[in-house]
Amino acid sequence: MDFEYQIEGGDFTNAGATSSAVKKILKQLGVNPEIIKRTVVALYEAEVNIVAHAYRGSIIVNLEDHKISIKLIDEGPGIEDIEKAMEQGYSTASQKVREMGFGAGMGFSNMKTNTDSLIVNSSPGIGTTVEIINYF
Amino acid sequence: MTQVESFHHALKFKYDLCIGCSHCTGVCPTGAIHVEEGKPILDSNRCIDCGRCYLACPVSAIYIEQDDFQTIYNYKFPILLLPSIFSAQFPERINQRAILSAIYHLGFKYVYEVEKSIDVLKDAMIHAITDDNKEKPVISTYCPAIVRLIQVKFPSLVNNLLLVKPPLDLTSLYIKKAFIEQGIAEEDIGIFYVSPCAAKIAAIKSPVGDKKSHINGIINMNFFYNKVFRIIKQGIYELRKEESDFDSLSRNNLLWSLTEGEINLLPEGRNLAIDEVHNVSDFLEKIENEDITDIDFLELRACDESCAGGILCPGNRFLIAERQKKRAKKSNHRVSKKENELLKYKDYLLDHIGVGKVLPRSMDKLDDDISVAMRKMKKSFELNSYLPQVDCRICGYQTCKDLSDAIANNQADLKQCIFIQRILEQTDKLTQAEAIKINKQIWGDKKFDKNTLKGMNLE
Structure with missing residues (x-):
């Protein structure tokens, strides 16, 4: 089963809408609350990343019997050095974004601890693709 | 693991009065009511006894079950356990001494206010909130409708619930203990509770995370108000002169059941008070996404204006809150007339303050497979x-x-x-x-x- 959601860059007021929608779906499927929480926290981070950095993006959620995979594809500046971006505390966020409480450089490490598999690909100047997989 | 057994509900439909308008269906925060053949059908696993339907019903076809008042006479020592907001239901000209005298006239031997035990509860709360191992935000379990809301709608937050007994259970535990110590047989003690809402009744009849309640009977507050008011109006009671338990509540005890009553007792920190069940739902949604973080404590109440807005409160919730605050202010100005006897049992109560784990019981699930x-x-x-x-x-x-x-x-x-x-x-x-x-x-x-x-x- 697939679901697709669209994200606008810069739209912080709606950041989190996809996470909420996915959470509702997982609850209806009767997925363990702990796994729901992990998935939603990771997705929320990834969703906010698009809002903070990209121009726009789409989120494709695929559900199988015991697996959820979420692909977040954005059009944006991309990430120059993915390894560095994965480090705790590393951030390129502007002051404006930091003032809103985002961009503390915890995003990717937080996503890593909350997922069974996290794959990040990026082409600078074109965009970033993040794939999150959790099993239940 | 999920708690699967069906839950006791205090809310019942009177099908002969029901006109099949479905207003109850519309206001339910958990979507627990649907209509068939012109009558509401309650999904017992979803209902959290918040009572929004009771307030929405235009023909009073929803009622809250209570025990037969006559059963108080089955006990040698009928004891009344009263939420302190009870006296705030009455207009200012009716004083507490008259209210208390009328209650004795009805046959009760002793009257205690529920919030006596908050002086003990407060320490346990602060202890739990400052415990670094406890999942944050710690969520209050005072409002039983909120506990059930979290069980059915926010199962991932059950570990955040503060696992201590509410004031009602602590005070009734104290009463039992104190009377038995005086040599009174347990079967002679009948503790009756006047409830401002349906959720507290449901929690007594089927406690979440605890074994059995010490309450022997429940009386609805609006029913009891009518009984007491009638006696006062008719002037048939004998005015009591002696000191009463009504004098032993401190300012903090009196403010507890109003909005911010819990967070006002806590040390510095990020503590929030939210009332009304839909507001609470919206907020918990954000907590669950970790969209809101770094909150230490959440005081959540299902009714607007907290217990002053209890569905069985006969008075207007804003006036009740105002009167209660006035009484609290007064009690602050004078040195408490009477010592809180319950504090002698502080250690005993602290030993018994814990409750069992609250388990999730998600209602949303479409199938077990x-x-x-x-x-x-x-x-x-x-x-x-x-x-x-x-x-x-x-x-x-x-x-x-x-x-x-x-x-x-x-x-x-x-x-x-x-x-x-x-x-x-x-x-x-x-x-x-x-x-x-x-x-x-x-x-x-x-x-x-x-x-x-x-x-x-x-x-």
Whole structure:
């Protein structure tokens, strides 16, 4: 089963809408609350990343019997050095974004601890693709 | 692990009074009510006893069960346990001494106010909140409707619940202990509680995370108010002169059941108070996403203005809160007339303050088997895409989405939707007679009786 959601860059007021929608779906499927929480926290981070950095993006959620995979594809500046971006505390966020409480450089490490598999690909100047997989 | 047994509910429908208007269906925060044959059907696993339906019913067809008042006479020592907001229900000109005297006139031997135990509870609360191992935010368990809301709608937050007994359980524990120590036989002690809401009644009848309540009987506050007021009006009571337990509550105790009553007792930190069940739901949604973080403590209450807005409170919630605050202010100005006897039992109560783990019991799940749930969900999403999203409730369900889920669960039919009916009629796939039959199954025969408008001039 697939679901697709669209994200606008810069739209912080709606950041989190996809996470909420996915959470509702997982609850209806009767997925363990702990796994729901992990998935939603990771997705929320990834969703906010698009809002903070990209121009726009789409989120494709695929559900199988015991697996959820979420692909977040954005059009944006991309990430120059993915390894560095994965480090705790590393951030390129502007002051404006930091003032809103985002961009503390915890995003990717937080996503890593909350997922069974996290794959990040990026082409600078074109965009970033993040794939999150959790099993239940 | 999930708690599966069905839960006791204090809210009941009087089907003979019900006019089948579905207002209850519309206001339910967990979508627990749908309509069949013109009558509301309650999903007992979803209902959290918040009582929004009770307030919405235009014909008082929902009632809150209570115990027979006469049972107080079965005990040698009938003891009344009163929430302190009870006296705030009365107009200012009626003083507490008169209220208390009228209560004794009814046959009670002793009267205690519930909030006596807050001086003990407060320490346990602070201890739990400052415990670094406890999941944050710590969520208060004072309001039983909120505990149930978290169990059914926010199961991932059950570990955040503060596992201590509410004041009602602590005070009744104290009373039992103190009376037994005085040599009174347990079977002679009858503790009766005057409840401001349905949720507290449900929590006494089937406690969450605890074994058995010490309460022997429950009296609804509006019923009790009428009884007491009548005696005062008739002036048939004997005015008591002695000191009363009413004098032993401190300012903090008195403010506890109002909004911010809990967070005002806590040390510095990020503590929030939110009242009204829909507000609470919206906020917990954000907490669950970790969209809001770094909160230490959440005081959550299902009623607007907290217990002053309890559904069984006869007074106006804003006036009740005002009177209660006035009383609290007064008690602050004077040195407490009477010592709080309960504090002698502080160690005993602290030993027994804990309650068992609260388990999640998610209501949203479409099926126990994930693959089946997935199939049902796929079907539900597809069906929902054909529905008008008007959420008109003509199908008997709260929302178009709820109807889709019910169809996916083989509990309803797509033709229950009035818009789908009109579409099918246009292509001759449904006759008018068939449509009327379906609507009668939802709303009963009377609402679609063609003779209803006989004699009415429709020109």
